Amino acid sequence: MTHILAIDQGTTSSRAILFDRDMQPVRSAQQEFRQHYPASGWVEHDPEEIWQTVRDTCRDAAGEIRVAAIGITNQRETTLVWDRATGKPVCNAIVWQDRRTAEICARLKADGHEALVTERTGLLLDPYFSATKLAWILDKMDGARARAEAGELAFGTVDTFLIWRLTGGARHVTDATNAARTMLYDIKSGAWDEDICDLLNIPMSLLPEVLDCAADYGTTDLLGGQVPIMGVAGDQQAATIGQACFTPGMMKSTYGTGCFALLNTGDEPVASSNRLLTTIAYQFGGKTTYALEGSIFIAGAAVQWLRDGLGIINDAAQTGELAASADPEQEVILVPAFTGLGAPYWDADCRGAVFGLTRGSGPKEFARAALESVGFQTRDLLDAMQADMGVQAKTVLRVDGGMAASDWTMQFLADITGAPVDRPTVLETTALGAAWLAGMQAGIYPDQNGFAQRWALDKRFEVGMNAATRDRRYAAWQDAVGRTLSRP
Numbered sequence: 001m002t003h004i005l006a007i008d009q010g011t012t013s014s015r016a017i018l019f020d021r022d023m024q025p026v027r028s029a030q031q032e033f034r035q036h037y038p039a040s041g042w043v044e045h046d047p048e049e050i051w052q053t054v055r056d057t058c059r060d061a062a063g064e065i066r067v068a069a070i071g072i073t074n075q076r077e078t079t080l081v082w083d084r085a086t087g088k089p090v091c092n093a094i095v096w097q098d099r100r101t102a103e104i105c106a107r108l109k110a111d112g113h114e115a116l117v118t119e120r121t122g123l124l125l126d127p128y129f130s131a132t133k134l135a136w137i138l139d140k141m142d143g144a145r146a147r148a149e150a151g152e153l154a155f156g157t158v159d160t161f162l163i164w165r166l167t168g169g170a171r172h173v174t175d176a177t178n179a180a181r182t183m184l185y186d187i188k189s190g191a192w193d194e195d196i197c198d199l200l201n202i203p204m205s206l207l208p209e210v211l212d213c214a215a216d217y218g219t220t221d222l223l224g225g226q227v228p229i230m231g232v233a234g235d236q237q238a239a240t241i242g243q244a245c246f247t248p249g250m251m252k253s254t255y256g257t258g259c260f261a262l263l264n265t266g267d268e269p270v271a272s273s274n275r276l277l278t279t280i281a282y283q284f285g286g287k288t289t290y291a292l293e294g295s296i297f298i299a300g301a302a303v304q305w306l307r308d309g310l311g312i313i314n315d316a317a318q319t320g321e322l323a324a325s326a327d328p329e330q331e332v333i334l335v336p337a338f339t340g341l342g343a344p345y346w347d348a349d350c351r352g353a354v355f356g357l358t359r360g361s362g363p364k365e366f367a368r369a370a371l372e373s374v375g376f377q378t379r380d381l382l383d384a385m386q387a388d389m390g391v392q393a394k395t396v397l398r399v400d401g402g403m404a405a406s407d408w409t410m411q412f413l414a415d416i417t418g419a420p421v422d423r424p425t426v427l428e429t430t431a432l433g434a435a436w437l438a439g440m441q442a443g444i445y446p447d448q449n450g451f452a453q454r455w456a457l458d459k460r461f462e463v464g465m466n467a468a469t470r471d472r473r474y475a476a477w478q479d480a481v482g483r484t485l486s487r488p
């Protein structure tokens with residue numbers, strides 16, 4: 001038995017990818033599931049659909065092959081609460097993109113609590129993170145608080161929920177990277193924070209045990225026999241691992257529904273002065289490595305909007321060609337604040353805007369504006385990282401995720417950031433990271449150095465745009481954002 005199964009439970013789909021002894025993906029299965037938008041700014045997933053799609057894709061990907069170990073990576077922050085006796089969720093999962101707790105966050109900020117939260121968790125007081133979503137569930141779901149106080153309920157991010165289901169309720173666990181995204185976890189001491197739990201009235205009995213990224217997470221009979229779960233990391237941290245960003249100063253950016261850039265900062269957490277997040281990159285053998293993270297809520301989702309909202313493309317892959325044929329004289333700018341803006345603005349209330357429209361603006365210009373918005377937003381993050389870290393930040397950017405397949409977008413990214421962009425041969429780095437954690441723990445895959453040496457370049461995008469054009473275009477973006485923010 002030398003195959004490793006990686007579960008990648010993402011925002012729009014669940015994937016299972018089988019890796020062979022040489023860490024090559026050999027089989028995969030993917031299922032999309034429904035997005036529920038019950039009110040403006042609300043986003044939910046049905047936990048049973050998450051579970052069913054994971055279960056089915058795992059069985060499809062594994063087929064008859066006997067799996068040595070399972071690694072799990074997942075959309076982070078998304079919040080679930082379930083009954084310990086029945087495993088039944090008390091309500092839909094509240095997704096990371098959901099802004100329903102903006103008011104709770106505003107109130108906590110007004111009461112002066114943000115400094116403590118940031119000091120302990122490395123995060124900002126924003127609805128993005130699990131803590132206020134969990135508080136909302138306890139407050140709003142009938143009887144939830146009483147049941148929580150009686151010890152009947154369990155909280156978890158998606159990894160925890162999946163492990164609970166996979167192990168038949170035997171394990172209530174998470175890993176340090178997922179814990180770091182709850183806004184309830186002290187990333188320096190490595191423990192749940194009593195003060196923040198008190199502040200939000202969250203009983204600590206709800207919280208899972210926190211383990212290293214490579215550890216014993218229990219076993220599952222899902223694939224027949226008993227298969228151990230041996231690796232867990234939030235998807236952006238798994239991508240950081242999969243991109244082998246193990247040295248301080250190395251940085252990756254993943255382009256899926258959203259975009260998340262992580263810069264390895266080594267053994268010490270770096271507090272950001274530029275509204276980035278301080279987070280855990282990974283934890284091995286009880287030793288924590290930290291990262292600075294910039295989180296953008298809308299990247300590939302802007303392309304989905306071109307397809308599903310505007311109907312100007314049938315397939316994401318058409319966008320690059322359309323953008324390439326856009327009128328070079330027009331400079332349409334899309335600020336895709338569909339669910340507010342993330343780093344470095346953290347404006348939950350603003351909504352998207354388009355600038356620079358003329359009578360000649362059409363699908364091509366919209367397509368280009370959507371792809372460019374991803375580059376502009378990444379530049380915002382890299383500038384913030386540079387300001388926090390000095391010159392170290394503007395090294396090469398390693399990219400991955402579905403949208404990294406777009407050459408046009410990656411070239412614009414290099415042009416507008418002024419830094420080369422490296423795309424590896426394996427774009428499924430998130431799943432690779434999870435597979436490596438499990439395979440390494442199982443003694444099948446190489447150690448950290450051996451794994452890093454296997455990273456292989458597909459294509460480097462060199463900077464092509466001249467500095468004057470770059471500065472002018474970026475200034476136009478900053479102006480457009482300034483006019484979009486709810487509190488300029």
Ligand SMILES: Nc1ncnc2c1ncn2[C@@H]1O[C@H](COP(=O)(O)OP(=O)(O)O)[C@@H](O)[C@H]1O
Pocket residue numbers: 010011012013255256257258299300301302303304316317318319320401402403405406409
């Ligand atoms: N060739 C492409 N050009 C532009 N965008 C693309 C391309 N291929 C995929 N995408 C976008 O990438 C996203 C899918 O990436 P993926 O990593 O699967 O996302 P997630 O894990 O968030 O579901 C979608 O939003 C899609 O619109």
Ligand SMILES: O=P(O)(O)OC[C@H](O)CO
Pocket residue numbers: 009010011012074075076077096234235236256257258
């Ligand atoms: O599902 P993705 O790949 O868009 O990632 C979601 C992130 O983990 C949210 O923080």
